[in-house]
Amino acid sequence: MAVFDREMSILLGTPGAGDLDEVVRALVEWRQEGASMQLHSGDVGFYWQFGPEVTAAALRTWSREGRILGVGLVDGPELVRLAIAPEASKDEELARQMADDVTRPERGVLSAGKAHVEALWGGRFRELLQEDGWELDEPWIPMVRDLSGPVAGSGLRVEVVGPERVDDRVAVHRGAFAGSKFSVERWRAMAAGTPYADARCLVGYNDQGDAVAATTVWSAGPGKPGLLEPLGVHSDHQGHGYGRAIAGAAAAALRDMGSSSATVCAEGSNAGAVATYRSAGFQPQPEVRDLRRVG
Incomplete structure (x- = not known):
């Protein structure tokens, strides 16, 4: 070093x-x-x-x-x-x-x-x-969901990403975040990293079998807060509650991994994201702010 x-x-x-x-x-x-x-x-x-x-x-x-x-x-x-x-x-x-x-x-x-x-x-x-x-x-609005109790089903078919589902994971991410260059190669590099040993990628599918939402959950070990980063719904499938569903599935996955809570930080200006997480059982905490230096 x-x-x-x-x-x-x-x-x-x-x-x-x-x-x-x-x-x-x-x-x-x-x-x-x-x-x-x-x-x-x-x-x-x-x-x-x-x-x-x-x-x-x-x-x-x-x-x-x-x-x-x-x-x-x-x-x-x-x-x-x-x-x-x-x-x-x-x-x-x-x-x-x-x-x-x-x-x-x-x-x-x-x-x-x-x-x-x-x-x-x-x-x-x-x-x-x-x-x-x-x-x-x-x-920014920190959002926290306590995982001491059970997490209800999301109502969405959710699969853990392995090699056979990487294409779906990448497609949803690119469809959710305009300009993203996330790729199969980048997913493989991420999955090879040390932190991914305590992580899972999840993809949600609608009734037609389309991959509509995805997230990655990161555990910090049993009894510690886990993190959702990132979470997105494909732009072709927004407005159907899939964000709430995949956020709930993420909380359930972190509970299975032993996390004490599920955490995420939403931009305060993104009222839709805050509402989505609230609907999935995440409670907003007092807002926090970055610091900036004006050039």
């Missing part, structure tokens, strides 16, 4: 492909029921579609004495998505170093000019960025 040594004890690093399992283990360990939503191992798992080398190059770690305390996924030159160890939320040194690193382009996290930081927990790091002129961005 390449690290950038400075006088402070917090070290910023970029992992190599051989370090990815260590980063994923940290993200899994940090998932706790009731904690703020943040970068999930499933987010890294979905990014793995680009291959382990590219995934590693997009990650940043902040460590003290060899222990990872923060992880960032650089999702393009203008966005970094962050997570920190729960006990580090009030760590002043970590907060200051992370704020310095995401603000200064020479640190290799974000480019100069317009930028976004997804750091959805409260604490000193956000305070420091706002003191430096970063502004609150558009709201």
Whole structure:
């Protein structure tokens, strides 16, 4: 793992492909029921579609004495998505170093000019960025479904994706997200990644046998919150309740995998998505906001 040594004890690093399992283990360990939503191992798992080398190059770690305390996924030159160890939320040194690193382009996290930081927990790091002129961005609505009780059937025939259903999984994704370049090859790369060992892709079929909806669910292990990322309904089949059905099926799959809850974060401006998840038993939590720097 390449690290950038400075006088402070917090070290910023970029992992190599051989370090990815260590980063994923940290993200899994940090998932706790009731904690703020943040970068999930499933987010890294979905990014793995680009291959382990590219995934590693997009990650940043902040460590003290060899222990990872923060992880960032650089999702393009203008966005970094962050997570920190729960006990580090009030760590002043970590907060200051992370704020310095995401603000200064020479640190290799974000480019100069317009930028976004997804750091959805409260604490000193956000305070420091706002003191430096970063502004609150558009709201997100965390949605949570408790999985302590049974999950009713979705009313949609849902199949777990294996090699024989990858074409359907890809077709639904591309039909749901305009401009997507998701492909069979990218699915295979994602499925070969470490996080996918605790994940499932689901495809829903209507009464005519058409693949109409799909999602990927990511477990962080028994007793921890799981994640839906992504979830979509093919544009040719929207408006029939298939989004609610596949969200319910996702919750059922995560319960089968031992997850304590199913979580997803919807854009506050996307009232349809929020309503869909609510209809599937997901409860909205207080809104959270990214931070942005205007270029």
